[in-house]
Structure formats: structure tokens, C-alpha cells
Amino acid sequence: MFAWSLATASEQETTGLGRCLGLLIEKPLVILLSGDLGAGKTCFSRGLARGLGVPEEEPIASPSYTLMNAYQGRMELYHFDLYRLAEPDDLLELGMEEYLPGAGVAVVEWADLFTGLAREYLAVHLSHQQADQRRIECRAVGAAARTLLQRWQGEWIRQAGGND
Ligand SMILES: Nc1ncnc2c1ncn2[C@@H]1O[C@H](COP(=O)(O)OP(=O)(O)O)[C@@H](O)[C@H]1O
Numbered sequence: 001m002f003a004w005s006l007a008t009a010s011e012q013e014t015t016g017l018g019r020c021l022g023l024l025i026e027k028p029l030v031i032l033l034s035g036d037l038g039a040g041k042t043c044f045s046r047g048l049a050r051g052l053g054v055p056e057e058e059p060i061a062s063p064s065y066t067l068m069n070a071y072q073g074r075m076e077l078y079h080f081d082l083y084r085l086a087e088p089d090d091l092l093e094l095g096m097e098e099y100l101p102g103a104g105v106a107v108v109e110w111a112d113l114f115t116g117l118a119r120e121y122l123a124v125h126l127s128h129q130q131a132d133q134r135r136i137e138c139r140a141v142g143a144a145a146r147t148l149l150q151r152w153q154g155e156w157i158r159q160a161g162g163n164d
């Protein structure tokens, strides 16, 4: 396991963090998001989608009612929101195991409501600190996720350095 914790100071920075990850992804991946309402899971997912090449004009909103939205970028992106799911059986009904992992990238809001969603994944937990500041804790399970998390961290730090 490899972990990385950082803070963002604005919605744009959280979106940028998601975009930075999206740009680095080359293979199917499962990303499990957790954090309270308004923590920034959808902002992060929006940035991720842009980094994966989903066009800017395509709106990315929480799939709260549809449970899953699919987007086409360099790879397919499946955006889940499990908030309204009541039981593990609902996951089966949704055919979710087909996506975890599937042919593309799966990003799952409220992933912590269920256990054992995937064997290998990148977990991202967002929490409120103050006003516009969020703590973002990332954790990789599995070799591929760990390598990606290390590249993501390296790239993010490099960009921040370049902005100084
Ligand atoms: N640092 C930050 N990162 C992400 N969102 C932020 C941040 N600061 C303020 N916000 C605001 O918090 C809200 C996050 O909403 P959203 O991404 O929909 O959350 P979630 O999907 O976790 O419920 C947005 O209104 C956004 O403008």
C-alpha cells in the first residue's frame, strides 16, 4: 500500500488534481471516492473526465438518480454514485461487477458505503477543512494503482513547483 495526503484550496484546484490523474491513466482503473456531501467528489470526477479526454462541453454531474453515467474519452469513463443504493444486491442489479474493473475507468462516489467493491483500486477520501480547503487522502491497493499514485504525486508536485 502507498498513501499520499494533500490539501487543496479551491474547487479549481481539486478539479486540477483530478485532471492531473486523468492525464496519466493508460489502463483500466477503479477509483473509489469517499467523503461527505459537498466534499468535492464530483469536482474531482469532473477533472478526471477532462484529463481522460471527455470534451469540456460535456457536463459532468453527480449521477445521483441515474446511479451511473458513461462518458467517452481516450478511454470509457463510468461515473457511479452509490448514495441511493440500499443494499449490496443493488450493486449486482446495476451489473456493477462488470466495471470493477472493466474496459475503462470506473470512478465511484460514496464507495465507502459498500465493502469489497474491487480488489485493486485507488481510494481518494475528501474532507472539509475550512471554507474552501479540503484534505485529500489517497491510497493505492495493488501494484498498478501504486505505480500510478506515485506518478500522480510526482507530477502534481512538479507542477506546483513549476508554478512558483
Ligand atoms: N477545495 C475544494 N475542492 C472541491 N470543492 C470545493 C472546494 N472548495 C469549495 N468547494 C465547493 O464544494 C462543493 C463540492 O461539491 P461536489 O463536488 O458536488 O461535492 P460531492 O460530490 O462530494 O458532494 C462545490 O460547491 C465546490 O465549489
Ligand SMILES: [Mg+2]
Pocket: 041, 042, 062, 109
Ligand atoms: Mg457528488
